[in-house]
Amino acid sequence: MSDQVSKRSSFSRRALLGSLALAAVGTAISACAPAAPPAPTAKPAAEPTKPAAAAAPAEPTKPAAAAPTAQPAQPAQPAGSTAEAAMNPSVAKGKELHLLCWQSYKSDGMAKWFPKYETEVGGKIIIDAVASNTLQDKQIVSLSGRTGEYDLTTVDEPYVPAFSPYLTELSPYVKQDKFPVEDWVPVMWDAGVYEGKVYCVPFDPNVQILYYRKDLLDAKGIKVPAKWSELYDAAMKTQDRDKELWGIVIMTKRDPQTGINLWTFINCWGNEIFDANFKPAFVNDKGYAAAEFFKKLVDNIAPKGHAGYDYAGLQDAMATGKSVFLFNWASVTLSIIQAKNATVADKIGFAPALGEEKQLTMRGVWSMGIPADSKNRDAAWEFTKWFTSQEGQQRYVEGGSGNSCRFSVLDSERFKKAVPHAVALAASIKVAKKRPIFKEYDDILNQLNIFASRLTAGELPPKDTIDGLGKELDAIMKKGGYQK
Amino acid sequence: MSTAERVSTDKSPGARATWARFTRSKAFSGYLFLGPSLILTLAIMLYPLVFSLIASTEHYLLARPNERYSVGLENYLWVIQAPSFLNSVGITLLFTVVAVSLEFLLGLSFAALLNKEFRFQGIIRVIMMLPLFLTPSVVGLIFVRLYYPGDGLVMLFLNLFGVDRNFPLLASPSTALPSVILVDIWRTTPFMFLVMLAGMQSISPEIQEAASIDGASSWQILRNVTIPLLMPLILIALTIRGMDAFREFDTIMLLTGGGPGQATEVISMMAYILAFRIYDVGRASAVAWVILLLVLVFSIFFVKKLRDMQMSA
Numbered sequence: 001m002s003d004q005v006s007k008r009s010s011f012s013r014r015a016l017l018g019s020l021a022l023a024a025v026g027t028a029i030s031a032c033a034p035a036a037p038p039a040p041t042a043k044p045a046a047e048p049t050k051p052a053a054a055a056a057p058a059e060p061t062k063p064a065a066a067a068p069t070a071q072p073a074q075p076a077q078p079a080g081s082t083a084e085a086a087m088n089p090s091v092a093k094g095k096e097l098h099l100l101c102w103q104s105y106k107s108d109g110m111a112k113w114f115p116k117y118e119t120e121v122g123g124k125i126i127i128d129a130v131a132s133n134t135l136q137d138k139q140i141v142s143l144s145g146r147t148g149e150y151d152l153t154t155v156d157e158p159y160v161p162a163f164s165p166y167l168t169e170l171s172p173y174v175k176q177d178k179f180p181v182e183d184w185v186p187v188m189w190d191a192g193v194y195e196g197k198v199y200c201v202p203f204d205p206n207v208q209i210l211y212y213r214k215d216l217l218d219a220k221g222i223k224v225p226a227k228w229s230e231l232y233d234a235a236m237k238t239q240d241r242d243k244e245l246w247g248i249v250i251m252t253k254r255d256p257q258t259g260i261n262l263w264t265f266i267n268c269w270g271n272e273i274f275d276a277n278f279k280p281a282f283v284n285d286k287g288y289a290a291a292e293f294f295k296k297l298v299d300n301i302a303p304k305g306h307a308g309y310d311y312a313g314l315q316d317a318m319a320t321g322k323s324v325f326l327f328n329w330a331s332v333t334l335s336i337i338q339a340k341n342a343t344v345a346d347k348i349g350f351a352p353a354l355g356e357e358k359q360l361t362m363r364g365v366w367s368m369g370i371p372a373d374s375k376n377r378d379a380a381w382e383f384t385k386w387f388t389s390q391e392g393q394q395r396y397v398e399g400g401s402g403n404s405c406r407f408s409v410l411d412s413e414r415f416k417k418a419v420p421h422a423v424a425l426a427a428s429i430k431v432a433k434k435r436p437i438f439k440e441y442d443d444i445l446n447q448l449n450i451f452a453s454r455l456t457a458g459e460l461p462p463k464d465t466i467d468g469l470g471k472e473l474d475a476i477m478k479k480g481g482y483q484k
Numbered sequence: 485m486s487t488a489e490r491v492s493t494d495k496s497p498g499a500r501a502t503w504a505r506f507t508r509s510k511a512f513s514g515y516l517f518l519g520p521s522l523i524l525t526l527a528i529m530l531y532p533l534v535f536s537l538i539a540s541t542e543h544y545l546l547a548r549p550n551e552r553y554s555v556g557l558e559n560y561l562w563v564i565q566a567p568s569f570l571n572s573v574g575i576t577l578l579f580t581v582v583a584v585s586l587e588f589l590l591g592l593s594f595a596a597l598l599n600k601e602f603r604f605q606g607i608i609r610v611i612m613m614l615p616l617f618l619t620p621s622v623v624g625l626i627f628v629r630l631y632y633p634g635d636g637l638v639m640l641f642l643n644l645f646g647v648d649r650n651f652p653l654l655a656s657p658s659t660a661l662p663s664v665i666l667v668d669i670w671r672t673t674p675f676m677f678l679v680m681l682a683g684m685q686s687i688s689p690e691i692q693e694a695a696s697i698d699g700a701s702s703w704q705i706l707r708n709v710t711i712p713l714l715m716p717l718i719l720i721a722l723t724i725r726g727m728d729a730f731r732e733f734d735t736i737m738l739l740t741g742g743g744p745g746q747a748t749e750v751i752s753m754m755a756y757i758l759a760f761r762i763y764d765v766g767r768a769s770a771v772a773w774v775i776l777l778l779v780l781v782f783s784i785f786f787v788k789k790l791r792d793m794q795m796s797a
Contacts, residue, residue, distance in 0.1 A: 161547065165550070252655070253655045254742060255741060304648060306652065307654075307655025307656065308652035308653070308654060308655050310628075439545070443762045446762065450745055451745075454745035457747075
């Protein structure tokens with residue numbers, strides 16, 4: 001009898017342990033396995049009102065990176081002279097549209113005036129605002145899963161190519177409604193176009209501008225820098241590191257912005273990321289010089305704890321008088337000068353993007369896209385017209401969400417009154433550089449982030465950074481089938 | 485006679501009787517009750533497993549959904565040869581071994597200290613448990629602020645001992661991983677404490693009293709009586725925590741994003757970046773399956789050890 005009990009007990013424990021191990025392993029798998037997006041099945045539609053759902057990329061596309069760097073903006077149009085696309089409120093009336101966007105000052109601003117859509121058009125907008133680090137995850141999962149969860153999504157321009165198979169092609173809508181494309185700054189309108197097809201309507205252009213302390217530069221009789229080397233010299237003269245007044249605050253942690261910073265230096269020092277054959281074009285003396293400058297900048301004029309700063313930290317440092325310079329996206333201006341803890345808001349000046357051999361800034365444009373699986377595509381298009389109208393764009397700017405892509409808005413007195421950095425912004429937009437239009441953009445940026453972060457952390461010397469980055473980007477281009 | 489009736493009458497009386505007996509049995513009720521949850525479990529667990537297994541043998545980029553085709557074991561070969569994979573495995577192992585060992589030692593020590601009657605013991609035990617109630621992402625956000633250069637509480641505290649308060653603990657290659665491990669220790673030591681305390685309280689006091697009468701010191705009782713009796717629990721706790729630490733993701737993602745460079749890029753982060761930043765579902769699935777194999781080897785080792793221990797007991 002005791003033997004039986006012993007056997008039963010032994011078996012039971014073993015079974016328990018086995019179950020425990022299996023359950024734990026199962027949990028591990030579930031946690032580790034990537035989300036399971038079902039294979040896309042939507043077929044392109046033929047009618048102009050229901051544009052094609054998927055644009056299959058048959059051949060690798062020649063990237064914009066290989067093209068000349070900056071595209072000057074076209075001459076401004078007289079304010080308010082452009083006709084708006086015809087609205088068709090009956091399509092949108094009573095329709096509830098779900099919008100996926102970035103939770104930030106942008107969504108906060110939009111939430112203030114979106115209720116007007118209900119009174120002016122008759123539809124309703126439900127905003128699903130998601131934190132920046134999870135927005136992209138949610139977008140790719142819901143778009144590729146074709147869940148039909150969203151009718152609209154804001155798309156940051158680098159992701160337009162990757163998301164294009166899952167977005168509604170808007171070209172037929174644009175043509176049908178005589179959408180006033182001519183009122184868009186061309187280099188900004190391009191942000192929503194991939195392989196000649198319109199997938200998104202750009203509404204919020206962003207370029208980097210220079211924020212500087214007018215009082216500190218004036219006190220030393222230093223003119224506002226136009227080049228990075230001038231900024232370095234000015235910072236060396238004005239900073240007071242013992243009192244924790246830093247020369248510049250700049251992102252150096254492992255973050256997409258750090259990769260963009262290295263990219264900007266590489267471009268300003270006269271290099272492109274890729275040549276015409278899609279091979280890395282920056283592994284040369286100019287590339288090494290750019291990386292050396294980035295390292296010198298963070299070592300000598302950035303805060304001692306530079307690598308610990310996030311976006312909020314950079315803005316806070318500028319608003320509270322802890323830095324002489326900040327090179328950042330123009331859209332954060334209001335959140336800096338209107339910050340509750342801002343102590344030097346009235347002493348901050350704005351200047352166009354810096355140069356060295358070339359003057360340029362990376363362009364970043366938020367656009368409005370309509371998921372191909374939306375059941376309310378026509379209504380979503382009506383909203384897009386309403387949202388990107390001149391009045392919509394003015395409201396967007398006044399709500400503190402960002403800027404506008406439209407000439408008529410950029411030139412209006414209303415815009416200039418709402419945006420204190422209007423002059424610097426307009427000058428920077430003119431030297432804005434398109435990012436390369438690759439589906440592998442994220443892979444490229446990930447490598448830039450890693451190498452830039454290793455450079456600024458002192459883990460890799462500048463030459464090794466450039467050499468290593470060159471090898472990784474070469475491998476990505478080879479894998480993507482771009483190289484001849 | 486309809487086809488259905490013919491089929492029905494074609495059943496042999498023996499089979500009908502067996503079926504009738506089965507439907508009246510307790511086992512049938514058991515299967516009936518188990519059915520829905522079993523189907524749900526299979527749907528939730530099996531579908532992603534099978535999907536990711538198939539995807540791991542495919543060239544499958546979310547950005548190019550129309551170019552999906554089979555590549556055999558190519559993704560696995562890429563994973564094994566990728567320097568970033570070897571780096572991630574090394575970091576994950578280091579993180580797991582250091583974090584779990586220290587959590588175990590601390591949990592055991594706290595349990596030994598608090599395994600006695602004293603005033604406010606309930607309050608102290610609840611306070612000890614608090615970190616366990618926080619989600620990993622909340623812990624990550626809290627420690628981002630605590631470690632923040634300049635005015636983070638941890639930095640202000642370290643400054644008292646002469647450490648530069650502007651030092652970027654999370655962004656320096658030499659301190660990033662230890663800082664992340666420290667956060668994990670803070671968060672999960674209570675789990676070890678809870679398990680050890682429960683184990684200690686289940687040990688009969690007579691055994692310890694007998695050892696004490698025989699002249700054993702407190703340390704000798706802990707080492708030669710308490711720990712051997714706790715061994716099965718210790719192994720289970722180490723297995724669970726080990727697998728947990730091996731899959732650590734949320735907190736590290738929020739604290740360092742895998743940086744600086746790839747200094748804190750653990751293996752599950754590599755799978756995440758491949759899937760959600762590079763949209764390479766094929767390679768991400770291959771990494772996920774390699775993680776599964778590694779965790780399986782790890783858990784088999786501990787389960788076998790536990791079984792051996794039971795057999796010898």
